[in-house]
Amino acid sequence: MGIAEKLKAARIALKWTLELASERSEIGVSTLSEFENGRREPRLAQLKQLAKTYHRSISSFLDEEPTPVPCVLWRQRPESPSAEELQATLIEFADKYRTLEALCDQHFVLELPSVSAAQDTFNYPTAASLARRVRNELGLGDRPGQTLLRVLEEVCNVKVFHLEFEPSGSAACTLSDQFGAAVLLNSKNVRWRRNFDLAHELFHLLTWRVFRHDAVGPTDQPSEQEEKLATCFARNLLMPEEVFREAVDAIRRDSGKMGFDDLFEVAREFDVSVEAVVWQIGFVYNIASEKLQPTVNKLREQAGLWDVRERDVPPRRPLRFEALARQALRRGLISTGRYAEYVGISRRDAMKLVEQDATEDVQVEVTHP
Incomplete structure (x- = not known):
């Protein structure tokens, strides 16, 4: 595949028209068309500009062999072409991270617990058991929400990036022999929602070869059942049942009822959303979801006000990326x-x-005593 075909393939992968590519790259439509049809070859400066615009490395256009594009798994995939550009950006960031590691001679390998299970027998107890094992093996403590991001980045070498996009409930992850594991979280979300999203994506990374063994193409979406298993895993990882029960029992009133302030206190303690706390109460205390749903609906508006008050903006790139x-x-x-x-x-x-x-x-100077 020559440069012309690779340029066209890169644009089409983003679901961009020639007009949009021209607007982004500041290279004329007719010139881009000539590049893609092989009538002209881009100058080096133009090729660099197109590589930057298409979120590719310049070597991907010059190498003889085409660079394989890793599969990106979405939770609530955004509309095209936003999804395609976000995918390309995630892979671009992860590639740059890997390049910096190589340049600085810091070759870290992915260190995640291994999971071997059959897809057809992977159920809720399996997901809950996996959450307990991961919490223990990674040393996340009784309240993993306070340490999960740092441990995944610094100990497990997962590359976590934050960008703004819609829908707000969306997140993505990818696993590649090229750069390891990478996660994309929505920086518009508050910290405790990002915690849950991160735990959710961690499940997909851990079980990638269980559910993705036959994945084909640059993007994939999990089944409804796989998403439910991921939610079960995230809930049990961030709110361990024994510790969670102790926290709820210590704060609930003699009547057995908890107001919003009580629920928020538990949510703050575990660094999760109030809604996640309500659902976990349902699972731990065996309360039917039909009884909890009206409560969740009433809480959402009030919880949303707290989300605004407690909003923070995480860095787009990990601190280690910038340090490297x-x-x-x-x-x-x-x-x-x-x-x-x-x-x-x-x-x-x-x-x-x-x-x-x-x-x-x-x-x-550091010396031994």
């Missing part, structure tokens, strides 16, 4: 322009960092 990029820049492994592209800042701001780093580096 800074290290690569300081050691002369990447240019200022490439650093600016990797961390999403202007070249001018990148130059300021270079000027700051021109002074002698502070060092601490």
Whole structure:
């Protein structure tokens, strides 16, 4: 496949028209058409611009063999072409992360608990049991919501990114021999909702080879049953039954009823949403979902007000990603322009960092006593 075919395939993969590609790349429609039809070859500067626009590496257009595109699994997949661009961005970020690890000679492998089970026998008790095992093996403690993100990033080497997109209930993950595991969370969501989404996506990563062994194509969506299993796993991981029961029993009133403030206190303790707490109460105390649904509906509006008050904005890229990029820049492994592209800042701001780093580096001598 030549450059012309690869350029066309990259655009089509994003579900973009020539007009939209022209608008994004600032290269004329007729010029793009000539590139794709093989009438003209792009100059190196134009090829770099198109690689950036299409969220691809320039080598993907120059290498003889086509680069395989990892499958991205969606929870509530956004509409096209937004979904396709988000997928491409997730893979682009994960690839850049892997590149920085290689440049800085930090070759970390994915460290997630192994799961071997048959798809047709994977049920709710299996998902709950897996949650307990993962919590213990990863040392997440009694309230995993407070440590899950950091442990997955720093211990398990899962690459977690945050972007703004719709619908707000959406999240995605991918698993690749190329860069390991990557997760995309919605930065518009509050922290405790992102916690649940992260635990949900963790289930899909753990069971990827159970449910995705025959996945074909750049995107996939789980079945309704698989999503229910993922929710069961996330609920049991973030709110371990024994600890959760103790927390609820300690705060509920003599009447056995809990008001919003009580529910919010439990939600705050486990770093999850109030709605998740209500549903977990149902499972732990064997209360039918039909009885809980009216309560959940009433709580949603009130809980939404708290979501606004407690909103925070997570970084798009993991802190370790930015630390590796800074290290690569300081050691002369990447240019200022490439650093600016990797961390999403202007070249001018990148130059300021270079000027700051021109002074002698502070060092601490560590010796054995």
